[in-house]
């Protein structure tokens with residue numbers, strides 16, 4: 210974005226249907242305001258997207274770049290798995306990276322990135338954080354599973370974990386019948402989640418396969434959620450319901466998650482697609 214310009218160039222991308230506006234701020238332009246994020250994300254009056262991703266100068270030694278994330282409601286986030294793959298693909302297409310692997314900084318972590326065949330990317334998403342204080346999840350003095358909370362006349366049991374952003378994971382027997390929006394909004398509104406949370410609904414199909422829908426913080430239900438896929442596998446591995454290599458079937462596509470050991474980072478592999486480039490005309 211050229212300072213004071215009327216034009217803001219962007220790239221429209223998606224990762225398994227979770228869609229993004231990518232802005233190149235590597236030369237130091239200021240990040241978009243929450244109002245601008247909401248305006249660009251608007252699917253009728255703007256471009257339309259689930260999140261805005263900014264590509265910025267690296268924060269850590271050895272990293273190629275950093276990225277930040279804003280949801281369509283203008284709220285910031287600490288992580289976006291599908292977005293990380295799209296930023297990696299964007300940097301590759303820009304010629305900003307050499308070789309098939311490099312390092313990328315999200316707001317709170319650094320990630321090893323590997324280019325796979327067929328426009329797919331593998332991202333090391335970091336070690337899952339189960340300490341409730343660091344999710345954050347209030348009212349519990351240590352990790353447990355499930356957490357049980359009475360709300361709105363019902364009792365909700367869920368797993369909780371941070372991938373750099375907060376997640377709750379509910380195991381369901383029939384994903385198509387799940388009240389994703391109702392239960393999702395109900396959990397997000399709890400005082401127990403002071404920063405809200407992304408709410409995943411997971412149906413275990415086999416020890417290496419789950420179906421997942423995610424009601425995302427700041428957006429609502431998306432076609433895919435990369436950090437949500439990592440969170441769901443981490444919770445279900447700890448519950449002993451799946452093995453450590455799992456295909457996650459989301460409405461927008463499949464992601465492949467590997468969590469080799471409790472103290473190891475979670476690896477997420479999946480697609481990143483370019484849709485179009487454009488110029489946002491400031492009104």
Ligand SMILES: N[C@H](CCC[C@H](N)C(=O)O)C(=O)O
Nearest residue numbers: 286289290291374426435436
């Ligand atoms: N809504 C999320 C950010 C985007 C996460 C998702 N799109 C992903 O692929 O991880 C949050 O507020 O934490």
